[in-house]
Amino acid sequence: MKKCPNCGNQINDDALFCTFCGSRFAQQESFDGYAAQPQVVMVAPYDHTREFDAKDISDNKVYCMVIYLMGVIGIIIGLLAAQSSPYVAFHVRQALKFTVVDTLLGMAALVLFWTFLIPILAGIAFVVLYVVRIICFVQICQGKALEPAIIRSFGFLK
Known part of the structure; x- marks a missing residue:
């Protein structure tokens, strides 16, 4: 042993x-x-790069970059442009997680706007999520398929 x-x-x-x-x-x-x-x-359990074909990654990098840069419109472009690509589908799922978190933060800020603290914290969280999106963009440029840093820790998004 x-x-x-x-x-x-x-x-x-x-x-x-x-x-x-x-x-x-x-x-x-x-x-x-x-x-x-x-x-x-x-x-790493959140690194899915080995699951995808190198040709699929190189052919669809640009679509994945658009997904993170353009939000919901980028998700729609990614779905329409590369329907049969597992690499694009992975990044669409990750970007949808961003959209869910953005929506929840926006709803919390709108409902609790009178507290003044919650909207400020939501604004800071939006900035942090935007930075994480930029990190995802850089990882795509490197040909990687990693689950986003903060998003992967939310259990309800698995």
Whole structure:
């Protein structure tokens, strides 16, 4: 039995991944008769880049950029322009999560406008969400498919 370098739990010697934390181990070939130690490949649970074909990513990057830059209109453009692309569909789902959070913040600010504090906090939250959208835009430029930083922590949007 060996220990997982990520969580420390005991796992089988021939395991390709940890059954407790999900860390994957890349098997290396033996060198001159000596078995190489397995290399840990850490994949973040919110990184979905490996799920998509590289050609799909390169062909549809621009549509995904538009999705985050233009809000609801960008979502509609993304849906119409690349209907059969799983990469675009992933980013449409993430942008819809932004739309839901924006709508909830707007409703809270409108209902509680008389408190003065809630609209100010909602305004700050809108600015933070806009910065996260820009981060998503940069990640798309790099060809990645990551769930947005703050949005992925909301359990009701899973």
